[in-house]
Amino acid sequence: MYLEFGMAQKFIDDLGRNSQRGMRTKAEMGWYPAPAPMGYKNTPDKKKGFKIILEDDNTFPMVRRLFDEVLAGKQASQVYEEVSKTWMLTSKNKRIISRSAFYNILNKPFYYGEYEWPRGSGTWYKSQHKPMITREEFDRVQVFLGKMGKPVAHNHVFDLSGLFRCSRCGSAITATKKVKHYATTGNTGVYTYYHCTRKNKNIKCDARPLTEKDLIGQINSLLLLVKPEDEFIIWAKKWLSVVHKDQSVFHEDVLKSQQRELESIENRLNKLLDMRLNDLLSDDIYKTKKKELELEKRTIQEKLEDTNYSLDNGRLKVENALDFAYACQNKFETGLREIKQEILTRIGENLSINPDKLLDIKLKREFGVLADQPNWERRYKDWLEPQEYTDIMLKNKDLRPANPSWLPR
Numbered sequence: 001m002y003l004e005f006g007m008a009q010k011f012i013d014d015l016g017r018n019s020q021r022g023m024r025t026k027a028e029m030g031w032y033p034a035p036a037p038m039g040y041k042n043t044p045d046k047k048k049g050f051k052i053i054l055e056d057d058n059t060f061p062m063v064r065r066l067f068d069e070v071l072a073g074k075q076a077s078q079v080y081e082e083v084s085k086t087w088m089l090t091s092k093n094k095r096i097i098s099r100s101a102f103y104n105i106l107n108k109p110f111y112y113g114e115y116e117w118p119r120g121s122g123t124w125y126k127s128q129h130k131p132m133i134t135r136e137e138f139d140r141v142q143v144f145l146g147k148m149g150k151p152v153a154h155n156h157v158f159d160l161s162g163l164f165r166c167s168r169c170g171s172a173i174t175a176t177k178k179v180k181h182y183a184t185t186g187n188t189g190v191y192t193y194y195h196c197t198r199k200n201k202n203i204k205c206d207a208r209p210l211t212e213k214d215l216i217g218q219i220n221s222l223l224l225l226v227k228p229e230d231e232f233i234i235w236a237k238k239w240l241s242v243v244h245k246d247q248s249v250f251h252e253d254v255l256k257s258q259q260r261e262l263e264s265i266e267n268r269l270n271k272l273l274d275m276r277l278n279d280l281l282s283d284d285i286y287k288t289k290k291k292e293l294e295l296e297k298r299t300i301q302e303k304l305e306d307t308n309y310s311l312d313n314g315r316l317k318v319e320n321a322l323d324f325a326y327a328c329q330n331k332f333e334t335g336l337r338e339i340k341q342e343i344l345t346r347i348g349e350n351l352s353i354n355p356d357k358l359l360d361i362k363l364k365r366e367f368g369v370l371a372d373q374p375n376w377e378r379r380y381k382d383w384l385e386p387q388e389y390t391d392i393m394l395k396n397k398d399l400r401p402a403n404p405s406w407l408p409r
Contacts, residue, residue: 023117024117024118027115027117027125028125029128030125030126030127030128031051031052031053031127031128031129032053032110032115032117032127032129033117036053036056037105037108037110037111038056038059038063038089038091038092038097038101038105039055039056039059039060039062039063039064039105039111039132040053040054040055040056040060040129041053041054041055041056052128052129053127053129054129054130055130059089060132062083062087062089063089063105063111063132064132064133066079066083066089066102066105066106067106067111067132067133067137067141069082070106070141070144070145071137071140071141071144072338072342073144073336073337073338073339073340073341073342074338075157075162076102076103076106076144076145078157080099080102083097083102084096084097084102103145106141106145107142107145109124109138110127111131111132111133111138112131112132112133112134112135112137112138113126113127113129113131113135114126114127115127140345143162143163143345144162144341157337158175158192158194158212158337159212159337159340159341160175160194160212160215160216160340160341160344161173161174161175161194162341163341163344163345163351164194164351164352164353165350165351165352165353166196166197166198166205166207166352166353166355167207167352167353167354167355167360168196168203168205168206168207168354168355169196169198169200169203169205169207170200170203171196171197171198171199171200171205172196172197172199173194173195173196173197173352173353174194174195174196174197175192175193175194175195175212176192176193176195176209177190177191177192178190178191178192178193179191191211191212192211192212193209193210193211193212194209194210194211194212194215194353195207195208195209195210196353205355206355207353207354207355207357208355208356208357209357210353210357214357215353215359218358218359219332219344219359220329220332220333222359222361222371223328223329223332223343223347224329225371225373226325226328226329226347226363226367226370226371227325227326227328227329227370228322228325228326228370228373233322233323233326236318236322237319237322240315240318240319241315258300258303261300262297262300262301265293265296265297265300266297268293269290269293269294269297272286272289272290272293318366321366321367324346325347325366325367325370328343328347331343344361346364347361347363347364347367348361348362348363348364348367349361349362349364350362
């Protein structure tokens with residue numbers, strides 16, 4: 001009996017190690033070695049160990065819409081009410097998803113294409129399944145939630161709640177509505193205050209509340225600072241069209257050069273294979289040379305993709321940033337809650353309010369340059385005008401800027 005029990009235990013131990021090794025191998029191949037989360041499905045027609053993850057046509061659009069609703073600025077608790085009562089989103093056992101399962105979806109990195117295996121190990125893998133959202137969208141959802149895995153509690157819907165942090169203690173900034181009665185006139189006033197939640201027990205926060213009117217006034221002043229002049233936008237877009245034309249010619253030459261290099265590597269790989277088939281090379285030398293050429297081939301292919309992407313994306317990105325900066329202040333004044341929140345999260349990061357009731361936003365680089373426009377002339381006073389720009393202006397007289405400080409940037 002002792003021998004039988006020992007053999008059984010040995011079999012169980014070996015089986016466990018083999019299973020873990022198999023799941024680790026599958027994880028390294030880029031496939032999540034566990035049941036697919038909601039919105040996806042495991043392929044049932046393949047053998048165990050060889051199943052992959054595909055989109056579930058029934059639930060994928062609904063889970064994607066779930067993320068879209070939160071990204072649009074809706075409170076997560078409000079979205080859950082719609083999911084459970086209106087959409088009737090069910091799990092695999094045909095039950096309406098629980099609140100905890102709902103927040104687990106919003107906090108799961110799997111949906112942007114990464115996963116940790118084994119759980120809690122700190123080892124992350126990039127998955128081969130089709131991501132539902134981008135990493136940037138996932139990060140924005142976490143900002144709206146306030147904390148990983150914990151929704152922000154709300155009793156009322158406020159336009160700017162869930163966005164800011166207190167720079168003194170790091171706690172979230174929440175909003176409270178106060179009703180004040182004036183005995184002398186008999187009138188009643190309703191005021192909204194934004195204040196620190198003071199959840200950090202290690203720091204005694206002395207930040208004072210800020211009225212909604214003051215906060216919106218500071219935001220409007222910041223957005224007006226970011227807004228470029230009409231003349232600057234017209235001039236900048238002319239420059240972009242001219243520079244893009246010159247860059248297109250350059251990029252085409254680069255693409256042709258990279259394609260020729262790729263063809264050369266393909267020819268060398270074919271010759272290497274012929275030499276091996278004719279026993280002119282040993283296995284070790286063949287494998288070493290082949291590995292070097294394949295690495296070089298992958299590098300060239302990545303460069304080709306980057307060149308193709310940067311050719312069209314660069315100009316479009318700058319034009320979109322200019323148009324957004326020009327319109328954001330007006331959109332903020334007239335837009336709904338989701339529009340206001342999108343504007344603030346797009347132009348800045350580390351949104352906070354300091355104890356002196358002052359807004360503290362770190363502008364992203366492109367908007368920071370635009371906001372610094374009053375200092376352009378001083379900062380770039382001694383810059384030399386590059387020969388390339390001088391040559392372009394000789395051919396295009398209308399590109400001479402109204403303000404000389406525009407040119408270097």
